[in-house]
Amino acid sequence: MNYRFYNARILTMATTDIIKGELWVQDDKILYVGEGGDAAAICQSLSIESILWDREIDCGGNLLMPGFKNAHTHSAMTFLRSKADDMPLSRWLNEQVFPMEAKLDGEMIYHLTKLAVLEYLTSGITSIFDMYLTPETTAKACVEMGMRCVQVNTTSRQEDFEEALMQMEERYHTLNNYDPLHSYFIGFHAEYTCSRALLERVAEMAHKYHAPVYGHLSETKAEVEGCRERYGMTPLQLMDEMGMFDYGGGGYHCVWMSDEDMDILQKRNLSVITNPGSNTKLASGIAPISAYLKRGINVAIGTDGPASNNCLDMFREMFLVTGLAKLREEDAAAVDALEVLKMATVNGAKALYLPDTDVLAAGKQADLIMIDLYQPNMQPLNNIAKNLVYSGSKQNVKMTMIRGKILYENGRFTDAYDVEEIYRKANEIVRDLC
């Protein structure tokens, strides 16, 4: 399908200046972004004779921008949304999350992931970085729905892990060749859920494939203290000694990082995925975002799973990233909104190793969203980019396009989805599990 978006404001994120003009999509790619004008002349500049439009969309002065990258989530945990709130982390994990998860199977995860995908689209999210129990069925759900999905293996075992490792290696091949919308990373759940021997084997695999690795890192103070007791080191120091991150990757959460940890993040060029909604709701703490930025560390943003957040809303996360940094630093100027917008788009693409989705430019993947500027929360048009971070909400997402396909538009999902059936299935699974 070929789309011509005209009469648009465009925030390419290559810069944070906003241009007025047109954006052309051919099949899965952006063909042109610019001021528009004479179509024949633009075609000539693109070395094409002409182009036939399947649809020409008058943006009415609304904003086109790259879709958001949700750089850490556990999509299928939709079943636990608002099932267990207002309780301490340990009770939440041991009384709710673990017993319920033990009953899940791949098919349930397939259906529960679909529910999350619907919500991603309402929030302008065009890529997710998922970690969960049956990546095969998560991949199936995402690819069927047209959601771009990067997954990471959730390796977590204290012993008898040979089979799990073989499975991860097999997935590394099969799930990296599954679909253009999908890719797969070597990973570990967290230091506290893995034996040292297992972590060493994960690091070996990273070396074998020259592959980046991701996992939960220093989410809570207790996690770091536990690791120091076990090994006399922080989780990141322990991993780095094993060579876990010699080929890149990074960590989820990164709330409790020492200066030495930050040195490692810099040296290995790792990404920090911050999850402020989850860290707030579970009282885990406020990540040192200003310090990461000062060191030039790549910070991306994730919602974490719907069990701990509970919504999958990049607007809320963006406000929290800068808001919590302001509280932490006691400085209203901490972490500029434009920096946050970069985290949610460009830095996210870098963390997910999806360079073709970072900005709006000719040749890039057509992963883009339209923001409704004619809602009251976006008026007057004082500073659109900052307003996205401080005032934006799901209500402003007018369209979500992934790989050249419009999946959500004007509050309606593509007809390819059976939304009622997705809701019905999710509620049925919850009834069966409880």
Add this chain to the structure above:
Amino acid sequence: MNYRFYNARILTMATTDIIKGELWVQDDKILYVGEGGDAAAICQSLSIESILWDREIDCGGNLLMPGFKNAHTHSAMTFLRSKADDMPLSRWLNEQVFPMEAKLDGEMIYHLTKLAVLEYLTSGITSIFDMYLTPETTAKACVEMGMRCVQVNTTSRQEDFEEALMQMEERYHTLNNYDPLHSYFIGFHAEYTCSRALLERVAEMAHKYHAPVYGHLSETKAEVEGCRERYGMTPLQLMDEMGMFDYGGGGYHCVWMSDEDMDILQKRNLSVITNPGSNTKLASGIAPISAYLKRGINVAIGTDGPASNNCLDMFREMFLVTGLAKLREEDAAAVDALEVLKMATVNGAKALYLPDTDVLAAGKQADLIMIDLYQPNMQPLNNIAKNLVYSGSKQNVKMTMIRGKILYENGRFTDAYDVEEIYRKANEIVRDLC
């Protein structure tokens, strides 16, 4: 107009249990809330013969609940939304807010308030507690648009305040008899913008009319320190000594309150209006909400003005109230979501002295909203009440009704508004001011 809402889930907030049934509205009031069934029998129980419906609305299983009370705002500050972000509080006030405000007139405030009212409706807000420069034109804008509005005088003068006091007294009479949608309180801006002599005169007026008083209280640490230097007391102690709160009222923000302050809040039965979005964005700190609740103090929620927030979104505020309390107390169980829902509705009505708008019950004002439960962020239907706080967003507001009038429904405002003209005016004013 008479409305019959059927096939609804109903959260009356008299309890947090959710019933399935019907809600009837006759003119400005709720006539019936219950399980529905035989209409003739219900009419008989209400001692009426029958009722003619102007509209019967199938709620499709969606939720009816009381509208949110935005218990502190400066509506007309929409002109400064995203005009001055990411700067320290003192620069923000002195370089942006004060110079721009000096150029405002009543007509501008009228138009800028209208823009805010649109946003309130998208967020399910049915009452606001406003403080700004020309309350006459704020009242006009709100009443014309059908928004329920309580205002408080923003007295702030170091000297030559006789005229201002006379004006406040006159307003106390005229603006309390302006419209059933409107009421007016005696108030002061803040301790640091008023002389002691002026504050004493405000307290005198409270005694003359046996009237509650509201003002900004202990928003920043610097404010409290300044007051201690000036008077050897906190702002609340100073005011209480003057008898300011002998007839009730309360304070906005209340971030930096001592135990002695809390004793006064309890003794005088005052309301705390918390503004977590603004306190976060301006790095003012986290209010001690858990401590207030433990003492049984009435806590309500406000967005503050759009210059410091920047959006007027009760869903974001509700998440922040509990989330920030969890971070402050390092306890994921702090400030239960149901408590937050009560703050946003029942406690708000108490703070605004609008007892007829607190819950959904026969005889109460028809100030109510419909929440779309068939959006992905509300599924599965595990715990609707908690989900409102942790996952709800403006996108879920399907209808906003004030005093029996539907002002916003399915993403559209009532035809009585000229929305484009409101946007045009706001942008024009900003151009002229800058």
